[in-house]
Structures are given as C-alpha cells and as structure tokens.
Amino acid sequence: GAGVSQSPSNKVTEKGKDVELRCDPISGHTALYWYRQSLGQGLEFLIYFQGNSAPDKSGLPSDRFSAERTGGSVSTLTIQRTQQEDSAVYLCASSSRTRWEQFFGPGTRLTVL
C-alpha cells in the first residue's frame, strides 16, 4: 500500500513568510509524528498526535510553530514568520496501534532565504 506522503517536497521561502507543510499518513495509522532533520542538530522531535488525545507539543522550538491533524488523518505543520534557522528537512511519520514501528515520509526540504 501507499506509504507516508509529504508535500511539497521542496519549499523555498523568504524570511518572515509563513509556510505550511502537509503530511498524509498511512491509512488507518492512529499516531502521527513530526521531526526535523538539520545539520548540527540531527533528528529532533517536534510534535506527536495519538488518536483523539491532546498532542504532545513538547518538541516545538517556539510559538511560531504549530500543527494540527484533521479528522485523525492529514496533518499540517505551520511555521509563522520563518527564520533562516528554520531551514531543515521536516519529516513526518505514522504508526499503528498493533505495530509501533514508525514509518517515515520522504520529507519536505525547507529553505528560508
């Protein structure tokens, strides 16, 4: 079946602009995760959704970052007033209740000029 998909694959924006990154998890997966992969920082956790529970936002680096998950499926990560240090690859992953392996998407490469 189809894996986790993310769009866009690449995004170039100017400092100060807002961006939205989209994640389509594997159908039926109840958990959805966002991570960020950047030089010097490795892979960092951002936010985690599990079913109807309140999301774990403990990894969001500032209040410019937010995410939502609509209908328990698609998720959007929004970064407001982007800064150059936001440049990174943003990864989405999903997992099911019966098997906790996290399946990763291809990522969105964000470049802030």
Added chain:
Amino acid sequence: AQRVTQPEKLLSVFKGAPVELKCNYSYSGSPELFWYVQYSRQRLQLLLRHISRESIKGFTADLNKGETSFHLKKPFAQEEDSAMYYCALQETSGSRLTFGEGTQLTVNP
C-alpha cells in the same frame, strides 16, 4: 531526560570487514531501542528493534542494560551497507523517538 549518543559521525571500512556502530543511551527506565537507516536519496526506515531480536540484512544489535549500550554489528560489511545509521530510543511503545546524531557508514570496495 533521555539521551542517545553515537560517538562516531563517520565510519569507513572495507568490504568484507566487520563493522560495529556504537550507540549509548541514558534513560532511567526500560526503553525500547531501535536502529534506523537512511540510504542515499531514500527515506528513513527501521532496520531493527531490540525487542524482536532478529537479524536484518546481516545486522544484529544487543541491548546491554549494564553498559546502557545498543551497538550495531555486522560480521562482513557489504558496499550496499553504505548509509546513515541512527540509533533511537523510545520511552514507551508509540511515544516519540529520541535519535542519536547518526553515523555515516562507508563501505569501500
């Protein structure tokens, strides 16, 4: 707080040689440990999980709770093993992953 350390950023071996990628963790409880791999221009994928105790692509990893280590080993490296390897810790099933900084493995012909 939990932490995962991979002391080697770069590791280079020759084809057929043994390889060991080191991973140490700090966590007060009993975490789940994983190795993830990212081949060039491919997405991050699970290589193995300590609970399953299986060997994938000839790789094995043993959890040593006394030394808080989860080193990845393969007796005979192949060129197709060249990739970035991440060790990761999960506090409880389904929770977020805490990753190490990764080790770039290069297997030379």
